[in-house]
Amino acid sequence: MVLELTRPIVQAPMAGGPSTPALAAAVSEAGGLGFLAAGYRTPEAVREDVRAVRGLTGARVGVNVFLPGPPGDDEAVRRYAAELRAEADRWGVELGEPRADDDAWEAKVAVCVEERVPVVSFTFGLPRPDVVAALHDAGALVLVTVTTPEEAVAARDVGADALVVQGVEAGGHRGGFRDHDGEGEYGLLALLRLIARAADLPMVAAGGLVDGPSVAAALVAGAEAAQLGTAFLACPEAGTGHAHREALAGSAGTALTRAFSGRRARGLVNRFLAEHTATAPSAYPQVHHLTTPLRAAARTAGDADGVNLWAGQAYRLVEPRPAGELVRRLADDAHAALVRAAAR
Numbered sequence: 032m033v034l035e036l037t038r039p040i041v042q043a044p045m046a047g048g049p050s051t052p053a054l055a056a057a058v059s060e061a062g063g064l065g066f067l068a069a070g071y072r073t074p075e076a077v078r079e080d081v082r083a084v085r086g087l088t089g090a091r092v093g094v095n096v097f098l099p100g101p102p103g104d105d106e107a108v109r110r111y112a113a114e115l116r117a118e119a120d121r122w123g124v125e126l127g128e129p130r131a132d133d134d135a136w137e138a139k140v141a142v143c144v145e146e147r148v149p150v151v152s153f154t155f156g157l158p159r160p161d162v163v164a165a166l167h168d169a170g171a172l173v174l175v176t177v178t179t180p181e182e183a184v185a186a187r188d189v190g191a192d193a194l195v196v197q198g199v200e201a202g203g204h205r206g207g208f209r210d211h212d213g214e215g216e217y218g219l220l221a222l223l224r225l226i227a228r229a230a231d232l233p234m235v236a237a238g239g240l241v242d243g244p245s246v247a248a249a250l251v252a253g254a255e256a257a258q259l260g261t262a263f264l265a266c267p268e269a270g271t272g273h274a275h276r277e278a279l280a281g282s283a284g285t286a287l288t289r290a291f292s293g294r295r296a297r298g299l300v301n302r303f304l305a306e307h308t309a310t311a312p313s314a315y316p317q318v319h320h321l322t323t324p325l326r327a328a329a330r331t332a333g334d335a336d337g338v339n340l341w342a343g344q345a346y347r348l349v350e351p352r353p354a355g356e357l358v359r360r361l362a363d364d365a366h367a368a369l370v371r372a373a374a375r
């Protein structure tokens with residue numbers, strides 16, 4: 032058990048606001064593993080978050096870093112920007128500058144090394160072996176998010192200590208190395224078994240897990256722990272916006288879309304997603320920056336139809352409760368489900 036958790040629950044890093052130091056600390060205090068999301072934050076803000084967590088708990092908390100991919104096609108981004116002009120007019124704002132930055136990922140890794148962050152996970156790519164080695168030298172465990180057996184093998188070969196195996200049920204972005212239609216869209220159960228055979232590394236299962244029985248299923252399928260995002264969005268400690276919380280109590284369907292960021296992500300179907308999914312190009316992070324002012328305006332106005340409402344497929348089962356209580360309950364219910372299953 033490489034993560035050495037008292038309870039087999041990992042709180043998914045959730046960039047864009049939901050992952051607060053208070054949420055991560057509460058999860059780790061309860062015997063799970065809390066995560067801070069470095070994505071979209073400055074390296075200085077990441078350092079502040081790490082130190083804020085240390086003020087709240089002595090337990091280990093991880094940091095998640097986004098790796099950059101190849102930039103999207105400028106002409107496709109220009110066409111999409113022309114389409115979004117009507118959205119900008121609706122709010123009386125300018126579209127954002129569609130720049131292709133690297134999210135300052137190397138500086139964030141340096142912060143993790145300097146602060147001796149105990150667990151570092153990567154998303155959207157494969158870290159270089161020297162980056163993995165530098166983190167190992169600083170005492171960190173390195174996790175890589177994978178969505179195919181091939182990615183799992185590649186992660187093993189650069190020295191990853193464990194894999195975050197993300198099924199297509201997951202809320203938020205597809206965390207795999209590439210953004211190609213249909214690629215990495217395995218259901219979690221199939222993916223866990225394929226990867227167990229392909230790469231002999233500890234697995235953390237993610238995607239559509241929201242209650243004890245689903246966590247139990249992931250453990251039976253070979254995972255050492257379950258990583259839940261959507262279930263933690265409803266916790267009082269999370270920084271989830273009001274419109275997002277309300278939408279999670281509704282009954283909309285979920286779908287994969289590039290409309291908000293230029294990379295496939297699963298969210299609740301709302302007006303913006305329905306109107307722009309067919310035309311949005313694969314161009315991350317340009318489209319993310321392009322739509323930032325639109326999402327900010329919609330959020331300020333409390334308009335759930337204009338913001339990205341990331342949610343996994345099982346979101347309707349989520350019950351709001353404090354994070355520590357959620358971790359304990361998930362572990363107890365998973366244990367009870369395993370006992371019931373063994374008796375069948």
Ligand SMILES: Cc1cc2nc3c(=O)[nH]c(=O)nc-3n(C[C@H](O)[C@H](O)[C@H](O)COP(=O)(O)O)c2cc1C
Nearest residue numbers: 043045046154201202203238239259260261341343
């Ligand atoms: C609001 C939201 C934000 C997310 N942000 C990140 C992130 O910053 N880094 C990351 O690796 N995964 C991110 N994810 C994906 C989670 O790591 C995880 O794969 C997913 O939440 C699992 O599916 P579930 O939401 O059904 O539990 C995010 C998910 C959500 C719902």
